[in-house]
Amino acid sequence: xxxxxxxxxxxxxxxxxxxxxxxxxxxxxxxxxxxxxxxxxxxxxxxxxxxxxxxxxxxxxxxxxxxxxxxxxxxxxxxxxxxxxxxxxxxxxxxxxx
Numbered sequence: 001x002x003x004x005x006x007x008x009x010x011x012x013x014x015x016x017x018x019x020x021x022x023x024x025x026x027x028x029x030x031x032x033x034x035x036x037x038x039x040x041x042x043x044x045x046x047x048x049x050x051x052x053x054x055x056x057x058x059x060x061x062x063x064x065x066x067x068x069x070x071x072x073x074x075x076x077x078x079x080x081x082x083x084x085x086x087x088x089x090x091x092x093x094x095x096x097x098x
Contacts, residue, residue: 001069002027011035014048018055025050029072029079031065044091049079058083060092068092 009017017032032046037059044059047068056079060068071077086092 001073014046014055014057018048018050021050031069042091047082047092049083052079053083056080056083058086058092059090064092064094067094 009020011034012020014032017030021030028049028051030046030048030050032048033043034046037043037045042061044061045065046057047060048055048057060082068082072079072082082092085095
């Protein structure tokens with residue numbers, strides 16, 4: 001994981017941000033703390049796929065970010081598994097117990 005804070009990216013939409021990610025970027029996903037995240041009490045961070053479904057995104061509460069990063073980084077799980085498990089409002093809050 002690498003962190004980047006740059007005013008150049010401030011207030012960009014996901015659609016504006018994607019073309020700025022270089023081809024062949026070594027990471028397969030982004031976490032974005034955007035205006036929507038910081039203005040919501042749950043701080044739902046935007047998670048964006050950069051590979052298989054480039055541009056597909058969902059939001060995730062901070063307590064789930066480490067699990068998402070760990071599982072995607074070691075290819076233990078795929079992006080779609082998290083994206084398909086979001087609540088009705090598009091936010092991933094963890095997997096529901098059966």
